[in-house]
Amino acid sequence: MPHAAALTALGTVLGDRLSRSKPDLEAHGTSETHFAMTPPDAVAYPETTEEVAQIIRVCAEHGLPVVGWGAGTSLEGHALAVRGGVCVDFSRMNRVLEVREADMLARVQPGLTREGLNKELRATGLFFPVDPGADASIGGMAATRASGTTAVRYGTMRDNVCALEVVLADGRIIRTGSAAPKSSAGYDLTGLMVGSEGTLGLITELTLKLHGQPEAIVAATCAFETIEAAVGSVTETIQMGLPMARIEFVDAATVEAVNAYSKADFPARPHLMVEFHGTPAGVAEQAERFGEIVSDHGATGFAWADRPEDRTRLWQMRHSAYWAILAARPGTTAIVTDVCVPISALAEAVAETQADIAAAPIPAPILGHVGDGNFHAILLMDPGDPAERAASEELSRRMAERALRLGGTVTGEHGIGMGKLGYMAAEHGAGWDVMGAVKQALDPQGLLNPGKMLRQD
């Protein structure tokens, strides 16, 4: 048995919170997307930071890889133990440790999910805005630098994590950042850890920025003749300085999928969905100005809603889109692409992607957080059909290369993991080697989440 001594030592630390049951290993060897199952050697369920440090020390002593696990919602295989080792499942470290209302901060454990946090915050008048769609764990969201629909207003995890507790590859526990709103005291280790995908340390505690629940919310939706008109409206709205809380784009194929899935009858054309947060007078003014902008771009069917139930109806198209798209072609596997480009290149990037899709043998509806220049094509392929798999890979590759050519990035919010490893050299050049040097300095044995993000020997 491999690593028997290490696993025995871990069993001494964790008792029955070290699992080697086949279903457990398989559950932690499975991702949400197209990566092959790769079960870890064991799953650890620590309850304290000190236990995480003990796990890492034992693994370091025996040369056993360590991979963090939050809610398992990563789309790029981040949490798969592809070199074996111990999967550290944070589900028993899922508490809100402190809510500092006056400072608008919450101190939480990494296994807490974002919906779990917002449920606990409900009575405070505060909320945590980052919304990647899935009910991901806060630790996983920080590790992948997640964002989602609200980033255009509230920022990404980069902007909403103030401080961390991290266990390093040698078992040392460090605290980065503070509860002060800003600091110029040394390297930004919080920022270095956010987005490091568990390759520099395991996050065991996070201090998050909270925001006031908006007094008033107005949502609006409208249809456009062309993608260019929709994207042009977004660009103009941003330049006007209208503070959108969300601005989402769906293409005609997505609308058709939603209509079929939800028995709705939205016109099968590109749509924008927008939301404003603020005072009643403020959001009314913003909605009115937005209406003027989209009218100039030929929008039709402009509808707006401020009551919660009407907003829910309006947002139904966006919220059900992913499931509607999957249901549009049963039996297929989705590859979810995730490019992000400068706003000025967004219309071109979407139009060229649509042309590629039109020429491909698979459907691939497009939707995205267009206020950030970020969009996804959901590639619906039959995994058993080599031609469809090849076409998907080709579409995905062309999207990534296009994003780089247009000055953007191969991943706006899903991260590198294994899925985007092949583009790191093209995106970062010598900067990728700098990342490798930082990794080597902090994890010389290469124990933390090996096989991900960094150059593989």
Added chain:
Amino acid sequence: MPHAAALTALGTVLGDRLSRSKPDLEAHGTSETHFAMTPPDAVAYPETTEEVAQIIRVCAEHGLPVVGWGAGTSLEGHALAVRGGVCVDFSRMNRVLEVREADMLARVQPGLTREGLNKELRATGLFFPVDPGADASIGGMAATRASGTTAVRYGTMRDNVCALEVVLADGRIIRTGSAAPKSSAGYDLTGLMVGSEGTLGLITELTLKLHGQPEAIVAATCAFETIEAAVGSVTETIQMGLPMARIEFVDAATVEAVNAYSKADFPARPHLMVEFHGTPAGVAEQAERFGEIVSDHGATGFAWADRPEDRTRLWQMRHSAYWAILAARPGTTAIVTDVCVPISALAEAVAETQADIAAAPIPAPILGHVGDGNFHAILLMDPGDPAERAASEELSRRMAERALRLGGTVTGEHGIGMGKLGYMAAEHGAGWDVMGAVKQALDPQGLLNPGKMLRQD
């Protein structure tokens, strides 16, 4: 002569743009504050990134330190060549390379100052908001993670630098980040370089986030009976979600200095100055709500202004404060402290600091960016008087230790340099060693800005 071969080689690269004149060396050996003069061995004036890389390669070959120089406005001795070597003065790399209006981005060289940038942006309807007071260079502002009066609304340099070109310690040139609004592609090297104070590389190009010039601006000022009432108003305004563009605090001692300096007659009490940016209706609503909040906290003399000339008059107190304070005690040297604490601890931190100052033999007016929990006491000491110097150092030490005890940081925006080196262990614990490991990985010879920020051997 030390390093003769290196200086000869640099002369070959730079011709008469390598200076060894005494006035030039002394000008680049002098800081704005209390640090002793330490002239470098030479001052280099590169005009291109490739020249910066050549300078660094020559220095690396000969073991000569390299220190960047922007506008020389650092308050913590960042740009002083305390171990000798070459001062790289970026004044000839001061151009706006590109303004991308649709993307609201500007690509600039590091020697450009923030006022120079805003002058060039005037016709575009866009502006760069980070305002540390001094007309600092953009490269220096990035290197020290500067902020200032507008950070409460627009963020610090951490939030407003999207991408960098950096020359590393071995002369390699890397590009970090992109023009896309966000990315999850690997370690955040941009964030690692911002605030690294020239110890990891020299920044040779920056891509900055721009913002729309506000359609309407309203400024307001008012006086309070107590610091607690002023700070309580700030906390409540933040929690209401009112989007302040600036919110500045000055204490009674600062008001008295301004009155004497500007022949004004503001009541000698704590004041807040606030500014709102937005639509005419939006800022009017915000000013009204702010007025209600401060009235509840007993504010008097509430005055607001929306015309530029009236705003200028209203802000006169804040803008002239630093000079007024220096003029209040001619012949003294200022030590400018820079603590930042959680908002909930701000009133306590300011009150305790005032009590310390009241018991000290020197005056030290307080002012600050209270929306960020950041404030400065300007310690006015006679540098020739050992008792005053000791009292200043004691006040400064007590402020820093108090900030840490209250969960804050020893520097909100001025950086570490040499002045705050003594607090790094207390603020970061083992995290300071992590910074050292990153430094060692990227600059193993320790050539880049030695003597600053990191543990000194």
